[in-house]
Amino acid sequence: MTRPPRALRFLAAPVLMIGATLVFTSGPAQAAAAAATIRYVEVGADSATLKLSWDHVGGTIARYEVQYRKTGTTIWHASTASTVGSTYASKVAYVRGRTTYTKQFRATGITPGGSYDVTVRTFPRSGTASNRELSKVAVRTNPQLGALSTAATETGGLTVTWPAYAATPFHQYDLYLSEGSASPAWNTHRTTIGTTSHTFTGLTPGATYTVGVRVTQSQARRNDRPIKWVRSQMRTAVQSIPVPPALPSGELFRSEASSPFVSTTTGAPFVANGVNIKRTALKSGGVWQTPYVVKEIEGMGAAGAPAFNTVRLAMDWPYFQKRVGSSIVIDTDAFAQLDSIIDEAVEQGLYVILDPMHLSNIATASNPNSAICREDPVMAGAHKGIPAWAWTKVGATPGTSCESSTTWDGLVDDALGLQETADYLKFVLNRYDGSTSRGKHVIAVDLVNEPAADGTTAVDRTQKLIDTVYGPWLAPTGSKSLRATDPDKILIVTPVAGSGSLVGVDLAKVAKPNVVMTFHDYFGQATGTDATYGIGYSSSGYATKKEDTDQTSSSAMGGTYVPYDLAAKAYATRKAEHTTFVQNAVNVAAAAGMPLFVGEYGIVNPCNGGSLAASTHYSQDTNAIYNSLGLSRTVWANGWWDDMSIWWRESTPCGTVTHGSYFPYAADLTSGVTR
The missing domain is CATH 2.60.40.10 (Immunoglobulins)
Structure with missing residues (x-):
């Protein structure tokens, strides 16, 4: 056999010789494998x-x-x-x-x-x-939906919200819900693209649930061959959601760390913005003065009045609990008067905060408030607003007047710690629980106004109040337990009188469900700053004495105060300092998981010697501060013979101002909104 030339030996494929041309062939054709x-x-x-x-x-x-x-x-x-x-x-x-x-x-x-x-x-x-x-x-591929947003409703439900995603090729969301941490099969609920929330209902109160959301891709066909698009297994962040415990019995509001008043129906926060009314109820010459108070409340509901939504009723304790013979009894007549005042507030669309023990310091007989001591014999010996019988029980000897001084302060916590005092508060809570319409509209009880105690600093005194007075009141059981009487009503606790700082106070005994911390914001120029307690406070933890109220220096309330006017300090500077002062109180309460309520604030009335320009600036600035912090508050606005009223009854020094007439700056406290 003759071998081909060496130059052609590399050819592996068959060749044909056509004339002088080499033609290569590929051999038998081989088809590609079948497609799956x-x-x-x-x-x-x-x-x-x-x-x-x-x-x-x-x-x-x-x-x-x-x-x-x-x-x-x-x-x-x-x-x-x-x-x-x-x-x-x-x-x-x-x-x-x-x-x-x-x-x-x-x-x-x-x-x-x-x-x-x-x-x-x-x-x-x-x-x-x-x-x-x-x-x-x-x-x-699956979209990244992001984290779920979840909110437990107050009717045993759970609302789940998620970010929207483009429709193509996804056409629906699948959701699941399971009690505990188990992951059940999907399809507990389906909703179309474009819907981004769903509410599950009928859940077990107090149980923990796991929820999930995923997208589902649409069915598709290609070249007439079916493509089965199964549900995408993308899961967004799964959260365990605690459903709140059973609803408070009939109450309209509960408290949360972020807000003192939260609707038990919608879960939305409610900002209380209102006024104080002092001396409810009051006797003058043996006659109840309830009609005057009712007229004041009618005025709050009148067309053109500032759009307040709440009234804090300051009650003189001696009128409601008194000694008869050898017994300490409740005066049901006084509570009947209070009922009619509450009913009028409800009729005018106002919520009520009760202040059942409005302690006050009437220092001298020349003070206008000292006339109250002589209005009714029951007020005799009611130093600092505490009944004479209570002073006797703690070893003090009450006088015949109701003037007082700081010498009584060290025994106030003892009087508040009496079993009779706890029994009085239990009566209030039982009478105004959430089982009646009247009780529902009493949204909170501010247990005691501006209490006192013995101690070196404001912090020491507040701590003693918490340990010896508020602690037993807020305990779940015990003879003095208020929670054993009403576990749901919002209760408000107050630091020691004098705008005491909360810095350094252990709030653990009062940081309870439906308990709110309050402070009274009488902040003025605040020339000093303490290293421990911050702006506006002295080294003893009290608001700086000369600047702890926004009154003129000639105020009938006594003392030398820096007036709230431009000559004393620029309004913008004062507002900034005031903001820091309030924020500090908010921060301390928040650190303990407690919301804050401003029970009192105010400025001297122009009718009684104050400046209308200063009052206007104060009102606008303070309202802006509270709005920015979402604070509920009640202005110290209405007092019988009180020089900090926004409006007055006919017999006061500004006799031309009636219950239906308001000073120009009053609506500044409601951002200009009127009824």
């Missing part, structure tokens, strides 16, 4: 794990290989775990007799919400692999 038909594609929760199912192409093959690429690109990728048989491998070995294959594989570089092509390529034992394009399907 994908049944469905499922995208994993992490978007990087894909799961495919496809039908066997038939016959004997070597293997299948799953590949993917970003839509619009040309390079196909396999899983990084490429070993046949590994958990997330792209390569899948042929198994004799198997008609359907299902495979998960790990794809790198996949992003949530991205568009990708996925294919299954068939590799025969010999010959050419299948055309990728013939098995290709388009897939959209």
Whole structure:
């Protein structure tokens, strides 16, 4: 046999000689392997794990290989775990007799919400692999929905909210809900794209639930071959939601750390903005003066009046609990008078905060308030507003007047700690619980106004009040427990009188459910700052004496005060200092998980010697501060013979001002809104 020339020995394929031309031929043609038909594609929760199912192409093959690429690109990728048989491998070995294959594989570089092509390529034992394009399907990875927002409702429900996502190709959301941490099957509820919240109802009060939301991709067909899009397994952040305990019995509000008044129906915070009315109820010459108080409240509801929504009724304790013979009894006549005043407030659309023990310091007989001592014999010996019988029980000897001095301060906590005092407060709570319409509208009880105690600093005295007075009152059980009488009514506790600082006070014994901390904001120029207690406080923890009230220096209240006017300090500077003063109180209460309520604030009335310009600035500035902090408050506005009234009854020094006439700056306390 003659061998071909050496130069032609590399030719492997058959050749034909046509004339002088060499013609190469390819031999017998070999077709590519058959393309697999994908049944469905499922995208994993992490978007990087894909799961495919496809039908066997038939016959004997070597293997299948799953590949993917970003839509619009040309390079196909396999899983990084490429070993046949590994958990997330792209390569899948042929198994004799198997008609359907299902495979998960790990794809790198996949992003949530991205568009990708996925294919299954068939590799025969010999010959050419299948055309990728013939098995290709388009897939959209799961969107990143973000965290759920959840809110427990007050009727045994749970509202779930999530961010919206574009419709294509997703067409609905699936939700699930389970008690505890178990993950049940999806489809507890379905809602269409475009809806971004759902409320589950009928839940068990006090139970913990787990919720989840995912998107579902739409059904699709390609080249008349069915592609089953199963539900995307993307889960947003799953949160355990505690459902609040059973609702307070009939109460309209509860307290939370962020707000003293939260609706038990809607869960929305309510900002109380109101006034104080002093001397409710009051006798003059043996006659109840209730009609005057009712007229004041009618005036609050009159057209054009500032749009206040709350009234704090300051009660003189000696009128409501007195000695008869050897017994200490409740004066039901006095409470009947109070009922009529509350009913008038409800009729005028006002909520009521009761101040059942309004302690006050009437220092001298020349003080206008000292006339109250002589209005009724029951006030005789009621030093600091505490009944004479209580002073006797703690070893003091009350006089015949009701003037007092700081020498009585050290025994105030003893009087408040009496069993009879706790019994009086229990009567108030029982009479005005949430079971009646009148009781519902009494939204809180401010237990005692500006109490005192013995101690070196304001902090010492407040701490003693908490440990010996408020603690037993707020305990769940015990002879002095108020919570054993009414576990739900919002109770307000007050630091020591004199705008005492809360810095350094241990509030643990009062940081209880439905308990609110209050302070009385009589802040003025605040020339000093203490290193411990901050702006506006002295080293003893009290608000700086000369600046702790916004009154003129000639105020009938006594003392030398810096007037709230531009000559003393620029209004903007004063407002900034005042903001810091209030924020400090908010911060200390918040650190203990307690909301803050401003029970009193105010400025001298222009009718009694104050400046209308200063009053206007004070009102506007203070209202802006409280609004910025979302604070509920009641202005010290209305007092019988009191020089800080916003409006006056006919017999006061400003006799031309009636219950229906308001000074110009009053509406500044309601942001200019009137009825």
